[in-house]
Amino acid sequence: MTVLVMEQVSKRYRQTTAVDQVSVSLEKGEIVGVLGPDGAGKTTLLNLAAGMIPPTKGRIKREEEAVGFVPQHFGMYEELSIEENLHFYGQLNGIDKNERDERIAELLARIRLATFASRRAGQLSGGMKRKLAIAGAMLHRPGLMVLDEPTHGVDPVSRREVWEMIRHAAAEGAGVLVSTQYLDEADHCDRVLLLHRGRGLADGRPEALLRQFPYPVWVVREAVNIRSNGVRHLLQMKEVVDAYPRGVDLVVIGRDPSAGEALMRWLHETGAAREVGPVEETGPTMEDVLIRLIREQKGEGR
Numbered sequence: 001m002t003v004l005v006m007e008q009v010s011k012r013y014r015q016t017t018a019v020d021q022v023s024v025s026l027e028k029g030e031i032v033g034v035l036g037p038d039g040a041g042k043t044t045l046l047n048l049a050a051g052m053i054p055p056t057k058g059r060i061k062r063e064e065e066a067v068g069f070v071p072q073h074f075g076m077y078e079e080l081s082i083e084e085n086l087h088f089y090g091q092l093n094g095i096d097k098n099e100r101d102e103r104i105a106e107l108l109a110r111i112r113l114a115t116f117a118s119r120r121a122g123q124l125s126g127g128m129k130r131k132l133a134i135a136g137a138m139l140h141r142p143g144l145m146v147l148d149e150p151t152h153g154v155d156p157v158s159r160r161e162v163w164e165m166i167r168h169a170a171a172e173g174a175g176v177l178v179s180t181q182y183l184d185e186a187d188h189c190d191r192v193l194l195l196h197r198g199r200g201l202a203d204g205r206p207e208a209l210l211r212q213f214p215y216p217v218w219v220v221r222e223a224v225n226i227r228s229n230g231v232r233h234l235l236q237m238k239e240v241v242d243a244y245p246r247g248v249d250l251v252v253i254g255r256d257p258s259a260g261e262a263l264m265r266w267l268h269e270t271g272a273a274r275e276v277g278p279v280e281e282t283g284p285t286m287e288d289v290l291i292r293l294i295r296e297q298k299g300e301g302r
């Protein structure tokens, strides 16, 4: 069952087109990730999906009355306890006392906050606050959940727990639209939409997007010493489509398998091989997929 359909939706603010003809749909029990860098239009798209702002153009159809929305900058009552906050959300959504008690106990156990139930919300870490906000939004078992960057600035352990909660909400039947700037979180989604400057550049199952990447990829480990020169040289080689740093490594996108030999030859002939760690042929990451799509859209690279 479809819970949300957005067709050719645009949102303009004076000079800026924050969302530009984006289409996305969401089924019950499905997690769809909206992935993109800062300013891609994620917040605007999610605000449109949740019905917080009207579109300039396009059609949005929500099949579900009940929406659980957690904005990027959500508020909670810092002076109230964790449990009181949840009761407050529950009351707002018209859940009666008995059902509320039961559901709150269940969700507190799930987010591992049961023993802290009487602690003031203001004393919680950022990660715990996120989990509490998501618990509040799923109390009334909404058919549609919209979560704006729930893992932003959250430590890795809490990030994993936030995703566990999202999976649980989907398992309970909600369709979840969730944004993130961490492209590796595509792994947690059934489908993803890659967003850049308001445009949807690609969508589909994460494994399909990775499989469709047409180029072989090499990673030169610990390449800090050769990075800026290396990129410049590699970009001049006809076998190489693209080269860019990632952390301390250097990513090389080849035109075809012969790029591997060309890369090794270049590393040895210039002596750069002595300056770097091992060279590995790997599959693409979601970041490689997005970078390629952005370069192709701009008509950059090759």
Ligand SMILES: Nc1ncnc2c1ncn2[C@@H]1O[C@H](COP(=O)(O)OP(=O)(O)OP(=O)(O)O)[C@@H](O)[C@H]1O
Residues within 6 Å of the ligand: 013, 016, 017, 018, 036, 037, 038, 039, 040, 041, 042, 043, 044, 045, 181
């Ligand atoms: N109310 C507004 N008025 C004018 N411009 C806006 C407004 N909201 C967003 N924008 C612009 O629209 C573009 C997309 O913003 P949006 O916040 O949706 O992106 P985002 O991907 O969520 O980024 P972030 O992670 O920084 O929130 C940006 O250029 C932003 O400046």
